[in-house]
Amino acid sequence: MYRLLTFLQKYYPLLIFLLLEVFALNLIVRNNHYHKAVFNNGVSNFTGNTFETWQDITGYFGLRKQNRKLAEENARLRNHQISSFRASDRKIFVWNDTVYQQQFQYISAQIVNATVNRKKNFFLINKGKNQGIEKNMGVISPDGVVGVIKSVSSNFSLVLPIINIEANVAARIEKNDQGGLVSWDGRHFSAGVMKGIPGHVKLEKGDTIITSGQSLFFPEGLPVGYVSGFKKNRSDNFYTVGVRFAVDFNSLTHVYIISNLLAEEQINLLKAIEDEQ
């Protein structure tokens, strides 16, 4: 007993050190994703508010650029307004009212904290459960696809952007409708890769890559990026396509969250098929 006590007295810093290291390792392994660790224990509101205050202060420096982007988007939206069109045919009126059912709703939000230089980047935005955000909703910016909502707290949510090595987006080449998966290779935040394009397809630098519409989270046809280069794999005759992302993740501040009003229906249908098999 006495020996044990002297042992403890001599080595207690080592024991505490080991204990805390095991605790840290446990955090790493168990919560490899930020959201579990941070979002379940109330820390999120504190960190979120800190970043939001800081964003309020530093946000002014980018106002000019943001204004320009918003103005550009306003102009684009104005082009789509009914008042910008002249009715040339009576049928259009009928179509507008009954044929189109709204499928996607947009909620605007601001990024309060973002990382672009990790392998597993995350963005924190200032809207959460209280504002109608739910897990797996798509996130876009005026320029194109940003990512999906990974987790939500009451007033903040965490976005898993394309520039996270665990993310990928179903996409297709606009001009020939060839589908593939766009993901990130963990290097620079402006470039990713697209896989799954068969080798017989003709590609060119600068081809636009858009969302395929097969994903539940994004409407069809949003820009994801542009082809910056391509290489045919000898082994399986598929291309590895270099992608320049449409979104500049480093200067991103305003985003829209897309809620798919028909997502539940689609998911239920898919589930029904799976259950039958």
Added chain:
Amino acid sequence: MNNNLLQLVRFLILVATQILVLNKVQFAGYINPYIYILFILLLPLRTPPLVMIILGFLLGFAIDMFSGMMGIHTFSTLFVAYFRNRIIKLVLGIGPDDFISDMGIRDLGITRFLYYAGFITLIHHILLFYLEVFSFRQSGDTLLRILLNTMVSLVFIFIAMILFERKRYET
């Protein structure tokens, strides 16, 4: 200034600088300077081991809370905090009985300080970046990140020391 108060202020300033400014700085998509371990570097030589451990843990945890992945900064900062005095003994040959109160440039000199800071920063970064990717695949890529980041962190630490170290003893 009272030494404990000085340490507290240093802690807060370094954590704030790290999470609000430096975590948003990046060069070439690869590099993110980590200046906060300067707090561990500058702790007095006679700090009791238990205090070193607790401060290392708190510092890492504070950075973790604000930077995306839990645990990686805690683990690596705690590690260098625990082994710091042993590393000092190994690298500089200074033990706890030597009369050096401050581990800054003023007392150590530029070469010895950089040697010491570089060693600890390197160990910290090796742990940090391997824990971040959590695999030994693409090790070349990770090693490149470690080396570049260590150099940049060291430059930032050096600049901070030049700018903010008090020039004379206060009596």
